[in-house]
Amino acid sequence: MAAYDFTAPRLHVADDLVPGAVLPLERAQANYLLNVLRRGPDDPVLLFNGRDGEWRATLAQSGRKSADLVVREQTRPQTPRPDLQYLFAPLKSARLDYLAQKAVEMGAGTIRPVFTRYTQGERLNVERLRANALEAAEQCGILALPEISEAVRLPVALAALAPERLLVFCDEDAPLSDPIAALRAAADPAAPPPLAVLVGPEGGFAQEERALISARPNTVALSLGPRILRADTAAVAVLALVQSVLGDTR
Structure with missing residues (x-):
């Protein structure tokens, strides 16, 4: 059965x-x-x-x-909300719908829009974001609804992360190396810390933003390979990597 x-x-x-x-x-x-x-x-x-x-x-x-x-x-029975935060620069509407749905399917417990210098516009329909997250939960058998946070500027989002939370920073300028090895070096898979993932806009992060992120302790910069990925594709790729090494699918 x-x-x-x-x-x-x-x-x-x-x-x-x-x-x-x-x-x-x-x-x-x-x-x-x-x-x-x-x-x-x-x-x-x-x-x-x-x-x-x-x-x-x-x-x-x-x-x-x-x-x-x-x-x-x-x-x-009820299950707890996953302790995985997904931070992202908002996209245009149709692709934002896709991103929200896939983030929920991949186990994000918190979805937090983050405004960066190169974010494509700063008008964000949070209720539409919630509706897409709810639709994904309905369709995929998810019991714990994700928290949908209001959008904030990047420095505010970084400051809100607890020091013990490992931030996985998708950096197009990171060295092309084994992302699985990089995650294992950043944290013990047998006792993983609380996690956060940060994906920027398709214009990338400004140099001062990259410096701010890199200066945060307990942060690992991760390359997703030799190809440039669209932000919504990067969301699925990095969440799959993180969940398979340090998350609930390992």
């Missing part, structure tokens, strides 16, 4: 999840279940709220365009 039910649709709800609770569906959610997925009475739906784990519910149609969910039993 599969460890996870991939056949039942999964929804985030704000309500507390307890056995027997009856939760009215929002209109968009009802339309999605009744008309898009063609779900009927007693069909299972998985629910999570980021606090109470995951629960199985059944659908109870209350009208032609409305329905309730009846909470039945817990399928998975």
Whole structure:
């Protein structure tokens, strides 16, 4: 038997999840279940709220365009939010959507936009960022919702990092060396520290920004190879590296 039910649709709800609770569906959610997925009475739906784990519910149609969910039993207990911070220079909207979704899928527990000198504009829709993070959590079975922080300037973001947190700095000027060896040299994989990853804008970091980052103790500059990666591609690449060496997939 599969460890996870991939056949039942999964929804985030704000309500507390307890056995027997009856939760009215929002209109968009009802339309999605009744008309898009063609779900009927007693069909299972998985629910999570980021606090109470995951629960199985059944659908109870209350009208032609409305329905309730009846909470039945817990399928998975709540897991803690991953202690991995992802810091990034905001991108244009469509690629920012992708970045937010992939960061959540790769296990980022905190997503923190950081303004740098070469950031592509400083207008950021934080609610859209949250919506994309929530969508990724719904689709990928994630229980702990990531924290979406307000955007800050780079010096403020660096100052907010605890001294014991290892900062992995994606630096296009770092020597081309083995990134796995560099991570292992920076921290013990058997007892990894709390982690943060920083990816800059596609224009790169200004020299004074690079100097500021490099001057921070407990920081490792990492090259992602001989090719220049777009910022959203770099997000997936560096998070995969960090998680496989020092994170929760090692």
